[in-house]
Amino acid sequence: MSAGSDAAAVHVAVAVILDTDGRVLLTRRADDAHQGGLWEFPGGKLEAGESLAEGLGRELREELGIQPTRTSALLEVRHDYGDKQVLLDVHVVWEFAGEPRALEGQPMRWVDVGQLREHAFPAANQPIVAAVELLSLPAASTGGDAGQ
Numbered sequence: 062m063s064a065g066s067d068a069a070a071v072h073v074a075v076a077v078i079l080d081t082d083g084r085v086l087l088t089r090r091a092d093d094a095h096q097g098g099l100w101e102f103p104g105g106k107l108e109a110g111e112s113l114a115e116g117l118g119r120e121l122r123e124e125l126g127i128q129p130t131r132t133s134a135l136l137e138v139r140h141d142y143g144d145k146q147v148l149l150d151v152h153v154v155w156e157f158a159g160e161p162r163a164l165e166g167q168p169m170r171w172v173d174v175g176q177l178r179e180h181a182f183p184a185a186n187q188p189i190v191a192a193v194e195l196l197s198l199p200a201a202s203t204g205g206d207a208g209q
């Protein structure tokens with residue numbers, strides 16, 4: 062019937078948030094959430110009638126208390142978890158206002174791009190990690206020296 066269609070997919074705004082050193086902000090999903098206990102890029106489901114920019118801004122305000130001020134589209138990922146289909150609309154947040162705080166009590170950490178693969182992510186995130194590794198970022202963030 063609707064094979065190949067993603068009409069039933071949940072549309073999710075996902076943010077790859079960078080600091081001035083080119084590190085990436087990760088949060089960990091609650092144990093009882095879908096894909097619980099895994100690391101994620103902050104974000105969440107769009108509400109009815111909401112644009113991507115509105116949804117991204119709302120989710121980052123709710124989860125972290127920040128406001129994105131410079132963003133660009135990175136990629137879209139469609140993934141079927143079996144119990145749920147998602148469309149991840151991924152944007153890079155190059156600049157933001159405010160200081161991120163884990164407002165929902167979620168574990169949160171800044172990681173160098175070279176450390177991303179040390180974290181367990183939902184399966185849909187693998188192409189996101191690969192795309193982030195290809196971004197042009199400060200050399201320190203790509204691992205190797207790891208000096209702070």
Ligand SMILES: Nc1nc2c([nH]c(=O)n2[C@@H]2O[C@H](COP(=O)(O)OP(=O)(O)OP(=O)(O)O)[C@@H](O)[C@H]2O)c(=O)[nH]1
Nearest residue numbers: 073075095096101102103104105106145147183185186
């Ligand atoms: N935020 C986020 N969601 C992801 C990622 N990867 C991934 O598969 N998802 C999936 O996207 C879906 C929606 O994300 P979410 O649970 O953050 O939505 P939300 O913030 O609106 O949560 P809520 O329903 O508790 O209000 C979940 O099924 C989640 O498993 C990711 O990197 N970040």
Ligand SMILES: [Mg+2]
Nearest residue numbers: 103104105106
């Ligand atoms: Mg969320």
